[in-house]
Amino acid sequence: MRFIVADWGTTRFRGYLIENETVLDQVSSNEGVSALQKGQHRDVFLRQCGRWLEAEPKAPVLLVGMVGSREGWVEAPYASCPAGPAEIAGALVPVDLENGRQGHIIPGLFCEPAPGAADVMRGEETLVLGTGVEDGLICSAGTHPKWILMRGGRIERFATYMTGEMYALLREHSMIGRPASEPQDPKGFDLGLDAAERNQGDNGVGLLHLLFSARASVVSRRMDSGLLAPYLSGLLTGDEINGALSQFGRPSSVTILAEPGRADLYVHALERHGIKSEVKVPQEALIAGLARIVRQHAVG
């Protein structure tokens, strides 16, 4: 079965023509959702993918990511957890393409991690369905890493951390990261993981203190400035993992969805907790998840 996909995020547009789980053709541009006004999305899609629409007049069309947000093409309301392929395929939101043909936006997911609290995702639900994990814990480690608990093939609940964005804030805009120097000494990552242990359990000293303390170690000449950037990365990653494990328990293994460099950091940090990791490539999981939703949609 052939189908057409737009993986349409905040900063990038990526189009794929797919047969089963093989990419036959692809396009990409910087026409992300944040670069567009209401009313422009259809034209962008037709310009980028119109030739596939003509060549494959029966192919289903799926759109995934921030294209379904309030700032996107059409707002696709969040589906609620628990949600699996059936719930997600049942909540697809149609958009008009041309000549009466429709595409379908994959809804994001909402969950209530505590009474009155909220968490959301858009796009990761599709990657997660493509991992093949039916029961277990998945970490999708992008700018806003998400820890996702699978039960019986459905997304039971999840928690998002702003780890990657926080690292960028500290490096680019904060006096905490200002003393950091190049070349970086990667040993800082483990020192940051050590520091994160001081924020565990009943005697937790607070992440906001540990961040200030990192800077203080450099300005008081207790830590070399080349260690600071990896130290901040380790501290934030360690605090994220501590929080995720206390929310979701301590499994014997975790599935990590991340590019190799970032995945290695999580594998290493989880090893310190005695937890094994299986790393999966996000792009492959995305295609597999899309194929699963297309099949479900065709069946449903």
Add this chain to the structure above:
Amino acid sequence: MRFIVADWGTTRFRGYLIENETVLDQVSSNEGVSALQKGQHRDVFLRQCGRWLEAEPKAPVLLVGMVGSREGWVEAPYASCPAGPAEIAGALVPVDLENGRQGHIIPGLFCEPAPGAADVMRGEETLVLGTGVEDGLICSAGTHPKWILMRGGRIERFATYMTGEMYALLREHSMIGRPASEPQDPKGFDLGLDAAERNQGDNGVGLLHLLFSARASVVSRRMDSGLLAPYLSGLLTGDEINGALSQFGRPSSVTILAEPGRADLYVHALERHGIKSEVKVPQEALIAGLARIVRQHAVG
């Protein structure tokens, strides 16, 4: 006794002519340490305070704040905790003014909150000595709030939190704060304090998750956007207080050094822990602390 003071921080220069604890005259400018190059500090000081030097040829001259940092006039090495008036007055660092006259930079303090960890202050040590608190816990609540434990009239140890800077980062540079709208609804502060409770103890979910969740509550329309900014303030302040109380124990009362608006937030947050507060004005504490160091220096 008359003395001359420069309270010289990162962004402001403030000069005072003081008799005992009364300010007789004052000047201020935006010639903070970050606006100056090495070698400019003496000229700025003489231009701002030179007439007092002439009028009071015997008056001691004290300089306090970031003027003693690596980027300041002369680096005044950090004194180590525990430190009281005697230790601080004994570690003053002289600078040449004119005609053989000297001023003295008050050193900052260093402490080791855990083996290998570090924390530093420059300026708050002087405020703290001006509170008159001999035994107890003080919170100096500026951009980087510091919690300071006093024992027998000396600063025993302290911990700094980047709370205020973090709030500014989230509001100005992060997608977490972007959905916040005006007018602000101050009820959000208490909701943020509630959320901070979810990061206490063995089941702490992690501050980086709670921050993302605040945004998710707004984009999923579970929370009004006018609540978000006070919510973030409450979450950060609550997490700071939780960390500080777990580091320093839970006293029956805390002395707060802060301007009225900010002090009110701390008083309220501490009340929820059953802790009373006594609020002191930072400016008055600074003058009292300087007078104490001058007297000690004259004696020593």
